[in-house]
Amino acid sequence: MSRLQIFDLSQPQQARFSSSDAAEIAAKLQQQGIRFEQWQAAAPISAGSSSEQVLSAYAADISRLKAEQGYQTVDVISLHPAHPDKDALRQKFLDEHIHSEDEVRFFVRGQGLFCLHLGEQVYQVLCQQNDLISVPANTPHWFDMGSAPDFTAIRLFNNPAGWVAHFTGTTLARQFPLLD
Template sequence: MSSIHVFPENDPDTLVRASRDPAEIAAILREVGVRFEAWEASFSFTPSAPAEEILAAYREPIEKLCREGGYPSVDVARLAPDPNDPAWPAKARAAREKFLEEHTHGEDEVRFFVHGAGVFYLRLAGQVLAVRCARGDLLSVPAGTRHWFDMGTQPDFSAIRFFGTPEGWVASFTGDAIARRFPDADALTRGAPW
């Protein structure tokens, strides 16, 4: 389920606003220049489904958004538990750590979730907005926005990523440890203490 939790940037213990209503989430994010939409996620995939199959299933909305936003490339980012891989816990931790540091991008970060969920933390207008994106959610984080992403300790998601450059995901890390001070994705999903 999608949700938003809004905290003052300097006070991770104070919840200013929260909602699970997609229309309200979109309105809150629109106030700070972020696009959030609930799209139809009409196809289901196994964790091992080839990226080509996912991209083919959503070809029409992908092509439309690529035209609108001028995105020359797309791919599929995903992580799913593999009980047959003894190295899975270490791989999951390493993948999670990569995105947990606050960073920015020189282009918009656009994601459409087709399976599972993850939390984007956006640092805007003196606030941290924790946006839990789930299956069917489209989020577009404007270029230059300070943010981080948490997939939780048991990552299980697939998202179509849209890029304005052929290089794909390129981050500039801020060096600020802010991400360590805020409730992580697991805490937000549990709802405690919020």
């Protein structure tokens, strides 16, 4: 179940707000300029579905978002607990960073925790199957895929080169709870 928790920077171990209601999550995030929505597949898919099958199952929503926001490229990424580089990949995303473009992820299956540093607060958004999050360009954030990552996600990009991070150099992310 999707979840939003909001922490004050001064109390990183105690959320001051928590909700698992998708409409409430979307409304709270929209107040901060963050897009959160849920999609449903137009065709059956499974963990073994090809990238083409996944993209086809969500083609209408992908086309709508590309038209609205001008995204140029889209791909599918999958990570499994047996991936030999899972620990290094997890560590790479755990440090606070920004992007010069939106970071858009739709979870086809599995889950991931997006942590957004917004002013004096951290919004932790647990995204699960059917959740889309769009983190606006230049928003400080970090991502935790957990110690045994197991997800498939659709990524949309403005930059054909794909994901480019600019790390902030802060240790803030280490003060807040992780996915597991």
